[in-house]
Amino acid sequence: MSSAVMTVCRKEVLDNARDRRTLFSTMVFGPLFGPVLFAVLVNLMLSQTLSSVDQPVQVPVVGRATAPNLMAFLERYSIESFDGPQDLKAAETAVRSGQHEVVLVIDEDFNERFREGGDARVTLVSDRSEIRGSAAARRVRAVLNAYTEELRLLRLQARGISPLVLRPLTIDEFDVSTATGRSVALLGMLTYFLLLATLMGGFYLAIDTTAGERERGSLEPLLTAPVARSSLMAGKMAATICYMLLSLALTLAAFTVALAFVPLESLGMSSNFGPLVAFQVFLILAPFTPLGAALMTLVASFTKSYKEAQTYLALVLLVPTLPLMVATLTNVRPNLNLMWIPSLSQHLLVTDLIKAEPINLVFLVASEGSTLLLGAALAWLATRLYDREALLG
Amino acid sequence: MGKRFGAVEALKDVTFSARDGRITGLLGPNGAGKSTCLRILYTVLKPDTGRALINSTDVAQEPLQARKQMGVLPHGAGLYPQLTARENIRYFGELHGLEGEELRGRVAELVHRLELDEVADRKAKGFSQGERTKVALARALVHRPRHLLLDEPTNGLDVMATRSLRVTLRELRDAGCCVIFSSHVMQEVTALCDDLVIIAHGQLVAQGTPEALKASHPGRSLEEIFVQAVTP
Numbered sequence: 001m002s003s004a005v006m007t008v009c010r011k012e013v014l015d016n017a018r019d020r021r022t023l024f025s026t027m028v029f030g031p032l033f034g035p036v037l038f039a040v041l042v043n044l045m046l047s048q049t050l051s052s053v054d055q056p057v058q059v060p061v062v063g064r065a066t067a068p069n070l071m072a073f074l075e076r077y078s079i080e081s082f083d084g085p086q087d088l089k090a091a092e093t094a095v096r097s098g099q100h101e102v103v104l105v106i107d108e109d110f111n112e113r114f115r116e117g118g119d120a121r122v123t124l125v126s127d128r129s130e131i132r133g134s135a136a137a138r139r140v141r142a143v144l145n146a147y148t149e150e151l152r153l154l155r156l157q158a159r160g161i162s163p164l165v166l167r168p169l170t171i172d173e174f175d176v177s178t179a180t181g182r183s184v185a186l187l188g189m190l191t192y193f194l195l196l197a198t199l200m201g202g203f204y205l206a207i208d209t210t211a212g213e214r215e216r217g218s219l220e221p222l223l224t225a226p227v228a229r230s231s232l233m234a235g236k237m238a239a240t241i242c243y244m245l246l247s248l249a250l251t252l253a254a255f256t257v258a259l260a261f262v263p264l265e266s267l268g269m270s271s272n273f274g275p276l277v278a279f280q281v282f283l284i285l286a287p288f289t290p291l292g293a294a295l296m297t298l299v300a301s302f303t304k305s306y307k308e309a310q311t312y313l314a315l316v317l318l319v320p321t322l323p324l325m326v327a328t329l330t331n332v333r334p335n336l337n338l339m340w341i342p343s344l345s346q347h348l349l350v351t352d353l354i355k356a357e358p359i360n361l362v363f364l365v366a367s368e369g370s371t372l373l374l375g376a377a378l379a380w381l382a383t384r385l386y387d388r389e390a391l392l393g
Numbered sequence: 394m395g396k397r398f399g400a401v402e403a404l405k406d407v408t409f410s411a412r413d414g415r416i417t418g419l420l421g422p423n424g425a426g427k428s429t430c431l432r433i434l435y436t437v438l439k440p441d442t443g444r445a446l447i448n449s450t451d452v453a454q455e456p457l458q459a460r461k462q463m464g465v466l467p468h469g470a471g472l473y474p475q476l477t478a479r480e481n482i483r484y485f486g487e488l489h490g491l492e493g494e495e496l497r498g499r500v501a502e503l504v505h506r507l508e509l510d511e512v513a514d515r516k517a518k519g520f521s522q523g524e525r526t527k528v529a530l531a532r533a534l535v536h537r538p539r540h541l542l543l544d545e546p547t548n549g550l551d552v553m554a555t556r557s558l559r560v561t562l563r564e565l566r567d568a569g570c571c572v573i574f575s576s577h578v579m580q581e582v583t584a585l586c587d588d589l590v591i592i593a594h595g596q597l598v599a600q601g602t603p604e605a606l607k608a609s610h611p612g613r614s615l616e617e618i619f620v621q622a623v624t625p
Binding site for chain 1: 432435436437457458460461463465466467468469470471472473474475476480484485487488489490516529532533
């Protein structure tokens with residue numbers, strides 16, 4: 001690197017280190033926001049999928065004394081009943097007000113109809129728009145269905161009829177999805193947060209070095225220095241890359257700490273996210289920084305003011321996440337063709353790494369090579385734009 | 394030189410020369426083309442027609458070579474607000490290839506000479522207009538240029554700051570520098586300049602020493618000559 005490029009880079013690093021906004025987006029936003037949100041989301045998901053099966057649910061029941069057998073059956077599936085509101089109306093009010101998540105109402109003539117061999121009636125009151133409520137209702141309904149099935153068999157047997165008469169079709173389900181497959185959405189989020197933090201790290205530098213410098217009026221004197229504009233641009237992009245790498249490293253460090261508190265195994269992700277894996281992820285994602293820096297600088301150099309640049313760059317932040325969305329929705333498997341797509345290729349590689357699957361070296365080279373090449377092309381374009389007279393605005 | 398921006402013809406065949414050891418004032422009303430003229434000289438714009446030479450360097454052909462020979466104080470004096478005065482000056486010294494003891498010494502010398510000692514290690518964020526202009530001037534002088542271009546440097550300066558700027562510019566002239574100075578203020582230019590170049594509507598309307606201009610328009614003040622010259 002020529003000394004002019006170094007001079008510009010050093011100055012931009014120092015200048016921006018004194019800017020509170022840059023520091024916030026580099027050191028705080030990415031490293032804190034991503035890991036914390038990720039940990040909270042994962043824990044929330046876990047609490048809904050896992051704990052609901054293990055933990056007993058307490059369900060208020062109207063007319064509990066009427067159906068002791070049913071209550072005992074519920075108890076076996078760790079649904080504990082207790083005396084609920086007065087009647088159906090009171091139960092409705094209690095659920096609507098959020099006092100209870102779910103209320104089971106036993107009809108008054110439950111026993112009567114039951115003895116006659118007719119259909120005894122229960123009513124399940126819940127609020128399906130409420131996630132926890134509908135989960136509890138689902139559990140109660142499943143146990144009620146099991147109870148119904150058991151009684152159906154008993155009734156048929158009592159009349160000497162084979163239970164198969166009422167089952168003309170037997171449906172066997174075979175779910176091939178694995179716990180690992182189900183966690184793809186989560187892994188997609190992890191790469192998303194990492195890439196977002198990386199971009200945020202260079203966000204203000206990309207603006208500052210183009211639109212910001214023009215708006216402050218410091219661009220014109222800078223252009224009178226005996227340094228080629230391409231060198232100025234190279235120095236500025238180098239500084240942007242420095243901040244992006246710093247942000248990425250900090251975010252990875254934060255994730256390493258945060259993930260230690262998340263029971264990843266129960267989601268089918270191996271919990272190998274230690275310092276070594278974090279370092280490998282860093283190496284996979286690092287080639288993305290020149291591309292991101294060049295892209296942001298390129299877009300910012302089209303704009304006339306700091307504000308305008310902020311608006312457009314916010315859109316740029318979305319671009320690298322599009323392939324991730326596609327990957328998450330369609331659950332693609334890594335293949336060589338996908339390795340030419342920056343951000344998607346990094347996502348697939350990082351995902352494999354975290355799943356503790358072997359990394360295909362050809363894929364790695366294709367991903368890093370294509371990303372660096374595209375970054376170089378965009379950097380060249382940004383440099384050419386910096387050569388325009390209209391740059392001064 | 395000639396230059397147009399789209400449909401607007403900013404400069405129409407303006408020709409003048411500025412000599413070493415003299416302060417040349419570029420005078421004209423707002424929007425006359427003074428800044429465009431200086432921007433071509435300090436290589437951020439390229440002329441559409443004609444050319445500008447510094448000694449024998451064509452500024453459009455060899456911009457890097459030309460920039461090494463001149464110090465520039467553009468309109469507005471934009472500094473880096475997060476850097477101190479010393480760092481602002483230093484950065485330009487480094488861009489001009491100075492380093493080590495030489496750079497440190499030169500920055501210290503300029504800080505002292507422009508009476509910036511008190512604010513030298515403060516961030517430029519809170520500087521007054523006068524302090525900003527001084528730092529920008531130091532920045533322009535850091536590589537000891539033989540040619541100095543200043544675009545409306547006295548804008549927004551108080552009397553004391555203007556006086557000290559004049560003193561500095563005279564010192565530079567006496568040291569043999571070629572100083573070009575633009576302004577739309579008549580008194581400003583007459584107080585300082587050895588030669589006058591009057592531009593209006595992108596065209597050269599008059600040039601010469603104040604004495605020569607007065608002699609060619611007997612019985613009139615410079616201001617009357619200026620008003621007459623810029624009225625189409």
